[in-house]
Amino acid sequence: MFNLKYNxxxxxxxxxxxxxxxxxxxxxxxxxxxxxxxxxxHRIASILTIMVIAIxxxxxxxxxxxxxxxxxxxxxxxxxxxxxxxxxxxxTDAEIKQLLTTFNAYSEVEKINYLxxxxxxxxxxxxxxxxxxxDLLDDNPLPSVAIIIPNELAKQTDILHELQAQLIxxxxxxxxxxDDSWFTRLTALTNMVKTLVWTISLFMLVAVSLVIGNSIxxxxxxxxxxxxVMQLIGATDGFILRPFLYHGIFISFISVILALILSEIxxxxxESIIWNVSxxxxxxxxxxxxxxxxxxxxxFFVTIIGWLAALITTKxxxxxTQIT
Amino acid sequence: xxxxxxxxxxxxxxxxALQNISFTIEQGEMTFLTGHSGAGKSTLLRLICGLEQxxxxxxxxxxxxxxxxxxxxxxxxxxxxxxxxxxHQLLLDHTIYDNVAIPLIILGKSSEEIRRRVSASLDKVGxxxxxxxxxxxxxxxxxxxxxxxxxxxxxxxxxxxxxPTGNLDEKLSKDILLLxxxxxxxxxxxxxxxxxxxxxxxxxxRILNLNHGHLDGDTHVxx
Numbered sequence: 214m215f216n217l218k219y220n221x222x223x224x225x226x227x228x229x230x231x232x233x234x235x236x237x238x239x240x241x242x243x244x245x246x247x248x249x250x251x252x253x254x255h256r257i258a259s260i261l262t263i264m265v266i267a268i269x270x271x272x273x274x275x276x277x278x279x280x281x282x283x284x285x286x287x288x289x290x291x292x293x294x295x296x297x298x299x300x301x302x303x304x305t306d307a308e309i310k311q312l313l314t315t316f317n318a319y320s321e322v323e324k325i326n327y328l329x330x331x332x333x334x335x336x337x338x339x340x341x342x343x344x345x346x347x348d349l350l351d352d353n354p355l356p357s358v359a360i361i362i363p364n365e366l367a368k369q370t371d372i373l374h375e376l377q378a379q380l381i382x383x384x385x386x387x388x389x390x391x392d393d394s395w396f397t398r399l400t401a402l403t404n405m406v407k408t409l410v411w412t413i414s415l416f417m418l419v420a421v422s423l424v425i426g427n428s429i430x431x432x433x434x435x436x437x438x439x440x441x442v443m444q445l446i447g448a449t450d451g452f453i454l455r456p457f458l459y460h461g462i463f464i465s466f467i468s469v470i471l472a473l474i475l476s477e478i479x480x481x482x483x484e485s486i487i488w489n490v491s492x493x494x495x496x497x498x499x500x501x502x503x504x505x506x507x508x509x510x511x512x513f514f515v516t517i518i519g520w521l522a523a524l525i526t527t528k529x530x531x532x533x534t535q536i537t
Numbered sequence: 538x539x540x541x542x543x544x545x546x547x548x549x550x551x552x553x554a555l556q557n558i559s560f561t562i563e564q565g566e567m568t569f570l571t572g573h574s575g576a577g578k579s580t581l582l583r584l585i586c587g588l589e590q591x592x593x594x595x596x597x598x599x600x601x602x603x604x605x606x607x608x609x610x611x612x613x614x615x616x617x618x619x620x621x622x623x624x625h626q627l628l629l630d631h632t633i634y635d636n637v638a639i640p641l642i643i644l645g646k647s648s649e650e651i652r653r654r655v656s657a658s659l660d661k662v663g664x665x666x667x668x669x670x671x672x673x674x675x676x677x678x679x680x681x682x683x684x685x686x687x688x689x690x691x692x693x694x695x696x697x698x699x700x701p702t703g704n705l706d707e708k709l710s711k712d713i714l715l716l717x718x719x720x721x722x723x724x725x726x727x728x729x730x731x732x733x734x735x736x737x738x739x740x741x742x743r744i745l746n747l748n749h750g751h752l753d754g755d756t757h758v759x760x
Contacts, residue, residue, distance in 0.1 A: 235647070236646075237645070239642075239647065240642075438628065438629075439628055439630075442626050442639070443639070443643070444612075445586075445615065445620060446615065446639055446687070447611075447612045447613065447614070447615030447640065447643060448643045449609075450609075452643055
């Protein structure tokens with residue numbers, strides 16, 4: 214008996230849940246129909262808004278792509294930063310060997326290329342063209358050299374400077390030079406691009422929310438009679454709010470799709486130029502577009518912004534208005 | 538049932554609109570609310586459907602004290618009260634059918650049920666053959682009837698009408714009044730505000746008369 218009652222109750226509960234769900238679905242589809250109806254009614258205005266938002270999103274996206282590709286290029290082409298350690302001329306072979314093991318013990322060190330004094334002299338002769346001039350000297354003026362190549366993790370200006378400072382303090386080391394001018398410049402450059410992209414993105418973010426907010430405000434304004442009637446008939450704030458939220462989502466979604474297409478067009482445009490330039494330099498560099506992950510992330514993010522902007526605008530309107 | 542217990546309403550600015558109003562309208566009763574312009578007829582109706590807040594007293598609707606309802610509960614009150622306005626408050630960019638369907642859409646009814654009930658409602662007011670028209674294509678009397686159809690589509694137990702015949706000639710006014718009487722016969726409580734005494738003179742319904750915010754006449758005879 215008790216069991217039966219329980220079952221009945223459960224079934225009723227399920228039915229209620231089902232009814233609630235279908236009611237919810239119908240209200241959502243009604244709101245979407247409203248959005249579509251509104252879009253068709255104000256076609257030109259909607260398309261203009263979408264264009265503005267799309268361009269606002271395209272700019273930071275292109276900026277991001279620039280930064281990404283500069284970064285790739287920097288990693289691809291920048292000469293590996295080396296530490297050149299000049300050893301004391303008076304060291305014996307055993308002492309030099311000892312020193313090299315000391316260098317190797319550092320975790321930042323990937324590889325050491327050692328040039329003895331005579332090897333250094335040979336290299337200088339081949340490269341400089343002053344070979345005969347050196348013969349005039351009694352003594353070999355060149356010290357022996359250890360070229361330290363840092364590993365991937367240590368290829369950062371700070372770490373390399375730290376390593377340089379440590380190496381100079383070791384007995385038997387005359388000097389340690391960091392050949393990083395190229396590297397520093399490139400890092401600074403990519404950092405600058407990064408900061409620029411961030412700043413532009415931030416401004417564009419504000420612009421996008423304002424444009425969406427304003428568009429929603431205009432929609433509310435053109436539909437205030439509808440809102441009033443809805444309130445008179447007994448619609449909840451949530452019901453009135455819904456079409457406007459969807460409007461925000463709809464506009465930002467379409468805008469993002471358009472922005473992604475525009476960025477892709479930009480990439481295709483610039484690719485041919487890069488091809489020509491890199492052909493002149495005798496290398497091949499392929500520009501990278503947006504990956505699927507990045508596209509999805511941008512889509513998600515901007516849609517959320519659209520939703521938020523719509524929510525804030527509509528809530529404020531509903532709070533202010535009293536039915537008259 | 539509509540019950541007012543010592544209700545007062547003062548608009549901001551200090552102008553008293555209603556002072557110490559008390560009356561009871563039983564379920565299924567048909568009542569007229571009369572009085573000069575500015576006597577407080579509209580305010581009284583707006584209090585019943587929660588468009589205004591009373592400053593004092595109690596308003597009891599079907600055993601619920603609506604002066605104690607929160608803002609978020611108001612929509613649910615309005616769903617149980619059909620309200621008809623002088624300027625009918627129709628959506629001009631929607632068809633007659635859509636206008637009447639809105640209360641049901643708000644409730645999330647299925648399209649099948651909406652179709653059935655909207656047709657029944659439009660049939661009752663005699664506009665079944667005009668449901669694909671837009672409000673602008675209809676005459677004043679027909680627009681008012683659309684407003685009535687919208688008010689009764691959700692089968693409310695209480696129907697409030699604020700000067701529904703205000704813009705109509707005598708013939709149309711009589712038609713509208715007949716319609717309200719028909720609805721009243723199905724058990725709906727009807728409270729209709731009007732200043733057209735000519736129209737209701739020969740009817741034997743209860744009349745509440747408002748004068749400068751006071752209730753100074755009630756033809757209702759206690760049995």
